[in-house]
Amino acid sequence: MTSVSAEHQALHHGLTIVHTALRRSLDTVASTASKPVPEADRAGFADFCERTAKFVRAHHDSEEEIFFPVFEQAGLAEQIKTWRGDHAALLDELDQLEAAIAAFQARGDHERLAASATRVRALLFPHLDAEEAGLDIAVLQKAVTTEQAAALATAASKHGQKHVGTRGLMLFLHALTAEEQRAHFGKMPWFVRKVLVPIWDRNYRPCARYAHNATISL
Ligand SMILES: [Fe+2]
Numbered sequence: 721m722t723s724v725s726a727e728h729q730a731l732h733h734g735l736t737i738v739h740t741a742l743r744r745s746l747d748t749v750a751s752t753a754s755k756p757v758p759e760a761d762r763a764g765f766a767d768f769c770e771r772t773a774k775f776v777r778a779h780h781d782s783e784e785e786i787f788f789p790v791f792e793q794a795g796l797a798e799q800i801k802t803w804r805g806d807h808a809a810l811l812d813e814l815d816q817l818e819a820a821i822a823a824f825q826a827r828g829d830h831e832r833l834a835a836s837a838t839r840v841r842a843l844l845f846p847h848l849d850a851e852e853a854g855l856d857i858a859v860l861q862k863a864v865t866t867e868q869a870a871a872l873a874t875a876a877s878k879h880g881q882k883h884v885g886t887r888g889l890m891l892f893l894h895a896l897t898a899e900e901q902r903a904h905f906g907k908m909p910w911f912v913r914k915v916l917v918p919i920w921d922r923n924y925r926p927c928a929r930y931a932h933n934a935t936i937s938l
C-alpha cells in the first residue's frame with residue numbers, strides 16, 4: 721500500500737473515534753436505565769441521555785449531508801444505499817428514544833427508556849461496525865483525494881460545532897480516554913483547551929457520574 725496521507729489518517733480517525741464515543745455513551749444509557757434511577761439522579765441522567773441522543777442524530781445527519789454524497793460519487797453507491805436504509809430505521813427508533821427520555825425526565829419510569837435505548841443499540845452497533853469495515857483506510861484512500869479528505873474533516877467539524885454544540889462536545893470528550901482526547905482534540909487552540917473547555921465543562925457536572933472518563937486532559 722502507498723503511504724497514507726495525514727489527511728486520510730485524520731479523516732479515518734475522526735469517523736472511528738465518534739463511533740467509539742457513541743458506543744460508550746449508549747451503553748451507559750442502556751445499562752443505567754436497566755435499573756431504577758434514584759430520584760436525586762433523575763435530572764442528571766436525563767441530561768446525559770438527551771446529549772447522547774442528540775449526538776447520535778447529529779453524527780448520522782453529518783454522514784447523510786456531508787460524507788455519503790461524496791462516497792456515492794466515488795463508486796460506493798451500493799454500500800451507501802444500504803447505510804442510508806440503516807439510518808432511516810435508526811432515526812425512527814431515535815425518535816422513540818427521545819420521547820422516552822422526555823417521559824423519563826417528566827417522572828416516567830426507567831423501563832421504557834431502557835427498552836428504547838436497547839432497541840437503538842441493536843440497530844446502531846452493527847451499523848457502526850459495518851461502516852468501519854466498509855470505510856477502512858485503504859477504501860478512503862481510493863475513494864477521496866487528500867484535498868477531499870481534508871475538506872470532509874473540516875466540514876464534519878463545522879457540522880458538529882453547529883449541531884452538537886458545547887453540550888455535545890463535553891459528552892464526546894468525557895466518553896474518551898485521556899489518550900483519545902489528546903489524539904483527537906489536542907490540536908485545538910490553547911485558549912479553547914485551557915479556558916473555554918473548562919468553562920463549558922461546568923454544564924456537564926450533572927452528567928459527571930455517567931462519564932466514561934470524569935477528567936478532561938487537554
Ligand atoms: Fe452511519
Ligand SMILES: [Fe+2]
Binds near residue numbers: 739779783851
Ligand atoms: Fe458513522
